Amino acid sequence: MAAAPLADTEAASVGAQDLARIIVTKVFVRGLKVDAQIGVYDHEHGRMQPLVLDVELDVAASHCERLPDTVNYEMVGEAARAIAAEGHVDLVETFAERLAQACFSDPRVTRARVRVEKPLALAPHAAAAGVEITAVRA
Numbered sequence: 001m002a003a004a005p006l007a008d009t010e011a012a013s014v015g016a017q018d019l020a021r022i023i024v025t026k027v028f029v030r031g032l033k034v035d036a037q038i039g040v041y042d043h044e045h046g047r048m049q050p051l052v053l054d055v056e057l058d059v060a061a062s063h064c065e066r067l068p069d070t071v072n073y074e075m076v077g078e079a080a081r082a083i084a085a086e087g088h089v090d091l092v093e094t095f096a097e098r099l100a101q102a103c104f105s106d107p108r109v110t111r112a113r114v115r116v117e118k119p120l121a122l123a124p125h126a127a128a129a130g131v132e133i134t135a136v137r138a
Helices: 008-013 074-085 092-103
Strands: 025-036 049-059 109-118 129-136
Touching: 025 074, 049 074, 049 092, 074 092, 092 109, 092 129
Parallel strands: none
Antiparallel strands: 025 049, 049 109, 109 129
């Protein structure tokens, strides 16, 4: 059975906030470039390589009008640079997992999708190789 439409006076009294409820806000960063010591091969140790990161976070936040109301996407870049600064990482999977965990430091993040591309991995035969993971808060 369909709901009856609101009368004009009822519709006017219902605020815009009451008509829609935001369930999930997506915060994303695309194409973030970070240099890291990464790779399992001997020739990859002791040298920096470029990574390109895409991160998408599901955030339990609505009616955001101030920066503290949501997750600041600058945190993603800061976390990625901090992971790179910690030293050599063997696998892009490990880098992705560490970045997802860092994003969960904000309790409002409920899901993190992290894609790590290594542009030089298969050069010149491929534009990039890498991994994408999805982590969900336990």
